[in-house]
Amino acid sequence: MLAPRPVPHVRSSVFRGDLADEWDALVDRVGGSPFQRPGWYACWWDAFGSGTPELVTVRRDGDLVAVLPLARRGLVVRTLTNWHSFVDGPITLDKEAAAELVERVLHRGRWMLELSHLLPDDVELTRRAAQARGSSVQTSTVQRSPYVPADLTFADYVAAREARRLRQLERRRKKLAETGRVTFEVHDGREDADRVVEEFIRVEGLGWKAAAGTAIASQPSTDRFYRSVAAWAARAGMLRLPMLRVDGRAIAGELDLADGRAVYSLKAGFDPALRQCSPGLLVMLDTIEWSLERGLGYEMLGTDEPYKMRWADQVHVIRRMRIHPRTPAGQAARGARLGLRAARKGLAVGREVAKRALAAVAERRSQAS
Incomplete structure (x- = not known):
């Protein structure tokens, strides 16, 4: 069997053991993807993980009915995703388990939650629950991933x-x-x-x-x-x-x-x-x-680059959510983020103004000569 090369990394046992078996069984039961299995997350965490991994779970009569892994890094709680990821999001048995899991996830984010690589249904469920709590929600598109349907x-x-x-x-x-x-x-x-x-x-x-x-x-x-x-x-x-x-x-x-x-x-x-x-x-x-x-379908992964769209007609719209709770810390974090965005926009505008001013000076000098 394949033996990964030895590389310094931080391993976590949270994705292994008895819970992993229950988790895999739940993925099998609900038809989740390979990217929502504990084995995938174990590989991801061992290579890229930082902070503290946390598993948000829901049980019913002792059985696992919902799970989502997160990582707490400082004051921010995030999903275990980066540009090597495809679709993330919770594995849930039914709507009731999904609603309870989302509430537990939202409770974890006292400052900011960043939930990435979500499909539209997960985005909508989380948005409704977050807004019902009075949280601020911003969404953006991570990628439009082409695929060939089965x-x-x-x-x-x-x-x-x-x-x-x-x-x-x-x-x-x-x-x-x-x-x-x-x-x-x-x-x-x-x-x-x-x-x-x-x-x-x-x-x-x-x-x-x-x-x-x-x-x-x-x-x-x-x-x-x-x-x-x-x-x-x-x-x-x-x-x-x-x-x-x-x-x-x-x-x-x-x-x-x-x-x-x-x-x-x-x-x-x-x-x-x-x-x-x-x-x-x-x-x-x-x-x-x-x-x-x-x-079987064929998932190209990545973005809808022109060469891919010559060979596919449909895309998954994969989204990111940033949720700031209705707390002093959450709203302060939102304000800081909006201020940083405004500062970046102002810097870009300033550069454009300076560029035009320099061009005007050069034009006047050329006319004077």
């Missing part, structure tokens, strides 16, 4: 794409085939997971991501995180590693999770030496076909 056949999906781009991609596939025998396979982590993950990390780090510092191996924290996620997902039967090969050599791939609803593309990469053959797009299209043939 209720399509691959033929339906292809029919909705631009014919010109499909023809272009097919020509590039033929061009790639001129370099050697092209194969596509999806590894599930049951055999030889260490080798395939290493192959993927090598390929993912070959291109621009390494230069930009966003490749998995670029930072110790991200290296540990994705290796740990792969190890956890392999144990849980959720790891998927689509790989495109030429004569057996990996030239493009994805590090994905899968459950009964979708394949989730965490990371993707390709060999830039074959850029003209578009191996990254080829492996994505092959993975979409593989997913739809099995009744």
Whole structure:
């Protein structure tokens, strides 16, 4: 099984043990995502966590019916999310459990609550409960994440794409085939997971991501995180590693999770030496076909960049909430935040005024000469 590289980090037992088993069972029961499981949060916390982790739970007749992990950092309580996250939010058995959990979450934020990567239903439920308490609520969009729904056949999906781009991609596939025998396979982590993950990390780090510092191996924290996620997902039967090969050599791939609803593309990469053959797009299209043939959707994750929206028609709108309670501390925090925002806006306006003044001076000097 995969062994993450040793990296200094702070581990927490809050996501492990008997409660984790109950938590996983609840996720299974309500159809939650891999990103709401204790295993995911354990990997995330070990790589990125700071402050004190807190689990907000609701029990009914001794059974766990709702859970949401948070982190208290100073006076602020936040969800366990960053740009490596997808959808967060509470796991709840029913509406009553959800309402009780939200009340308990709101009670934790005496100064400010920041709940991020929420879907619209969770945002609306939390907003109503917070405003009923007299709290101030600000929401913003974190990302619009493209996806291919599971209720399509691959033929339906292809029919909705631009014919010109499909023809272009097919020509590039033929061009790639001129370099050697092209194969596509999806590894599930049951055999030889260490080798395939290493192959993927090598390929993912070959291109621009390494230069930009966003490749998995670029930072110790991200290296540990994705290796740990792969190890956890392999144990849980959720790891998927689509790989495109030429004569057996990996030239493009994805590090994905899968459950009964979708394949989730965490990371993707390709060999830039074959850029003209578009191996990254080829492996994505092959993975979409593989997913739809099995009744699964395909989640691209990330934002609605133009190249992604050529291959998807729908997006999840993922939101962030900042909640300041109706307390002196909460309103002081809100005022400080609004003041900082106004100061930043004023600085930007000041820079623009100065820029225009300098341009006017330069214009007068050019006219005088």
